[in-house]
Amino acid sequence: MLGLRKGIFAGNEVGVSWKQSQQLPTTSLVDESSICGREEEKEEIIKILLSDNVTCNQVPIISIVGMGGMGKTTFTQLVYNDQRVLDQFDLIAWVYVSQDFDVVAVTRAILKALGSKGAEEKDLNLLQLQLKQTLMGNRFLLVLDDVWNEDYARSRIIITIRNEKVALIMNSSHLYHLKPLEKEDCWKLFSDVAFHDKDATKYPYLVSIGNKIVDKCGGLPLALKALGNILRVKFSQHEWVKILESDMWHLFDNDANINPALRLSYHNLPSYLKHCFAHCSIFPKGYEFDRDQLIQLWMAEGLLSCCQINMSEDELGTEFFNDLVARSFFQQSRHRASCFTMHDLLNDLAKSVSGEFCSQISDSLEKNITKRTCHISWSHKINIDDKFLEHTLLLLWCYHLVELPIDLHKLVNLRHLDMRMSGINKMPNHIGRLKHLRTLNSFFINKHDVKELGNLNNLQGTLSIFRCNENEDSILERQVLEALQPNGNLKKLSVLRYDGTSFPGWFGASHLPNLVSIALTESKFCFVLPPFGQLPSLKELSISCFYGIEVIGPEFCGNDSSNIPFRSLEILKFEEMSAWKEWCSFEGHS
Structure with a gap:
């Protein structure tokens, strides 16, 4: 059994706007030019927010209710960004809650969004006292986006929910049902996407077919955009007639919650995009992923070796990713501009089409793990029979997960292990036996783990290596770093808090010919720098807080008069070098 210690999946949280700055966080911004309709509804909600008519002592809760894909979040963003709302409240914050509701995690998320220093506290009582203190005396607006769970003067709270029962349980003072878009607004949204920069009046037959397709979408903005993007390509x-007359409009199966328009959008993807999208079913709802991270997963799974074209896998992955964004299968995160996410309904679709090969698990979903399951994402305490797990284990946002199981090495086919934002701080024994491992974002090392890491020859992407135990043994520090020699394909290297007196010999041109960027930060004992000048591809070099450096001599450029030092360097940065007294340049070079 794979025994994982307790962990939680905390809802993602985003920034806060203070009235003094009058600047919104990018987390909740919305392109109003792309929104069709909703003006009357927006004015109704703003009227409630600005009203002084409060009949009870508690903070009024406004619940915006609507089925998935109705546009509740986008509508709430319109309200949230209105200048009248910004002027009304001293403090506003937006928090994404998600289906995996945890009262401690949500309270921490709110505090973090408000910039409170007490956001890392784990005791619920202390957290809520801190929240009370933070909000007291301020007029605040708090948005809780996508509340699912039914178990839980002058300020306002807005929540977006699918289930009216949740609004009743939360004792909402205002219940607002968001209706499907009107026919005219539906057509505008669909035609803007499907016809793009074309004049629809020149295609009367397509307009006729498109109107019939729009009628089948039930006024759901997400469905209209998804189909519009497909039909823009086709x-x-x-x-268009094939889409209109498809049997999928009338297909009912075990996935009755999958909107037919979304299923049709998936069905009309090229096969290579279908595989890439289905693989995203391992991500929990609301999970924010980085483009390069996802491309690495696709690459490691062989999903980018399907096309015999003159492009690298990185370039092909970027093209596939951008195509899925353009077709509305991915959308830019509301929380971080550099990340992307999937709408909850598209997450359901991905799980549906991936079948048994990918699974998100929690306490109540253990029965979904079968012998065909290859990829697992996990966010709660669970035991998994190791013979079932083949390729992927994502332990995302598991703050309370402190160690991996001692028998992890038995998962001999494991390819991806993602522990970001977890509490793990040491590696189990024999992890070097996972010879098929391609993705490992973190490795916690001590003197005896170095050889284990050396056996993982198939790793790709980014790897952060952390020292488990603080020590001031400079000889041991150098021995550990010496054993961590990477292969010659390394492009970016960062070293933080290295306390050896000098760097290993592999910090030279013959070992790192493709290295483009180096960042060295904080060292108490290092007194000499490597010959970075001889690295032929080095473009960016940053050295900071090296308190043992008094002299930088010719060895920094490399003692080779036949080669021009730093031939590719574009950026050189030194910071906080308090002991530095002298720079002896290489003779013949400035």
């Missing part, structure tokens, strides 16, 4: 009468 811009012909034949393809």
